[in-house]
Amino acid sequence: MKKILIIFVALFMMIFNVNALEITSEHAVMYNLNDNKIVYEKNKDEITSIASLTKIMTTLVAIEQIADINKTVVLNNSMFEGLYEAEAAVIGLKDGQVLTYEDLLYGTFISSGADATRALTISLAGSETNFVKLMNDKAKELGLVNTKYINATGLDEIGQISTVDEVARLLKVALENKLFKTIFESRSYTLSDDSMTIYSTLSNTSIRYGLNINSVVGAKTGYTDDAGFCLASVGHDKTNDIKYLLVTTKAPISFEKANHLEDAIEVYDYYFNNYKYYNLVDKDAKLLTFDTKYSKLKNVSFKAPYDVKYYSDSSFNKEQVRLKYNGPDVLKPFTKVGKEIGTLDIMYGDQKVNTISVTLQEKVPFSIIQFLKSNIVIIILIIILGRIIKKRKRKKKTIKRYNRRYRKK
Template identity: 40%
Template sequence: MASKKRKKKSKMRRILIFPSMVIIAVLIYKFIFIPEAWNLSEKSSYDKTVLVPFYDSVSIPSDSLQSTHAILIRLDDNTVMMEKKSEERIYPASLTKIMTAIVAIENLPDLKEEIKLTNSTFEGLYEANASMAGFQAHENVRAIDLLYGVMLPSGAECCIGLADEIAGSEQKFAEMMNQKAVDLGMNNTHFENTTGLHDEDHYTTVKDLAILLNHALENDTFREIFTSSRHTSQSTNKHPDGITFYSTMFKNLDTPNVMDGKILGGKTGYTDMAGLCLASLAKVGEEEYILITAGAKGDNRSEQFNISDALTVYNSLGE
């Protein structure tokens, strides 16, 4: 009888020990043989957003960021260094224009080609209080100047002009933008327009925008535009001296320098529903990083909390 009890206990121990060994083996494999597991962002029990580089750990208390959503990625190896509600839906406002620009660049055979803006190009834009680059109806503008107009002063008329030229209408161009989002794996994104004007069905996440910006920066033309602080367009039939554009980010940035580095470029965005947004690129030390933030309080006339958040994050990397 005692022998049977001992055998029964021994069998139970084996049953309990086996799953424990499996769990230990999985954990060993995950953290030793899959190094990426060390590079993902973590959240502490004190609700802090934690940066986790390979060798250092820099934490940023969540209440030090005005933005409600954020993601920081090291470009060299696509390591996510920080996340804050990165997969929750947001309204992208003018960060939409990153997609508008890269789709246009990839579908224009000649960036020096002149595109004629028409009366329909401007329909509804002034009424919607859309940001404009300064071009006029019946103006002939080079495609490359329209692209600078999209990204630096955030010109809505430039977006529509490119969309009409490439796809025949803004609606058809938005379909191209959505197909590009699918191709890139932006699984929580849908575009209704080229400008980022508010629409309930026009949404994304900061994680998807990071995927987009990462891709776009691989294009030399896009990178050149994205990192420019100013640009003067070529002479046109309406502006003989051209128009000089200034980056909305650099215009509100006292200095691009951060600790051990520099902010290289960026695109701002704002609507009442989206809050202040920013997609930026910086070099800190020997590494390049992209940071996407959204949902900061304020507006175009207030303190630019999207930019101050970028300074906070990039400076923390240089400490």
């Protein structure tokens, strides 16, 4: 009864804790990157516009297409056609300006310049349309079945869609690329022609609204009428050394407050303060004791080769930790040290958290004395049986000799 009550209270606390978060964004998903597991979600699989979060894919595909990031590109006005009419965010690139691919990557991502995006995609693929095909091919390769790109800038357009979960999955892949990760985490960048220093939209937004973003490692913002305020970011809980990846879309548009960034700060702060890893098993803790057979050691133990941790909120209860061993209970000599004996499931309640390979950690020496003691009855029986057999053989021989003598007479 006590166990059932503890489980009920733990589940209630976890549900209550998640519901305690009230963010303005209509769609959200957050991954614990340490475990690669979803820890928070809100309409994560609903189709949504993603505004400039599109540029996550734009940047990744561009990096994969660029052989030399220092190669230069001569810009021309045709690259910027229609951007000003669409009121797209630009960084102010000019006709005839000569920039490197690296400049255009940073201009595309950290300051979300549509002019940099156009120059980047056209110079790499001949046209934005051709480049978008590469983006959709990459989405297909990654299994992003609900993601479709019509343009590379993220401007609202019918059919330009994704989900926050697919954006998160894409970002996780992109962050495996060293150059992308560097760009993602950058707050500023000076163009190679020294014409300007650009700043990340994350930095600009936090300064404008006086928000503390010390826990945010890197981010991509977005904004259109259809998508609302959007944000894809990574936050680091330095106290517990846990990294989270959060994607939100459709936060209410307001020029009085940064709803998307406030949502991120609220979610991060909540998880930083309420969730951490608890040790189910400590390294070197004695987990199992085995009896031995035919050895001078009465028993040998198995110690945990590493810590086994469990991610939980403050409802964690050490009493719910259970060990489930699968293997022999008695060990014999001549088993090699390091050989797997069995497995040990580390359970929290009914959930299997980890399976440890149980190996022999110390030698089980053979003892002739213990062998004899353990088998004394069998040895005595063998001796008695041997004597009986020997006695019978002698008796048979005696009978045979007697019969021979009797026949001769």
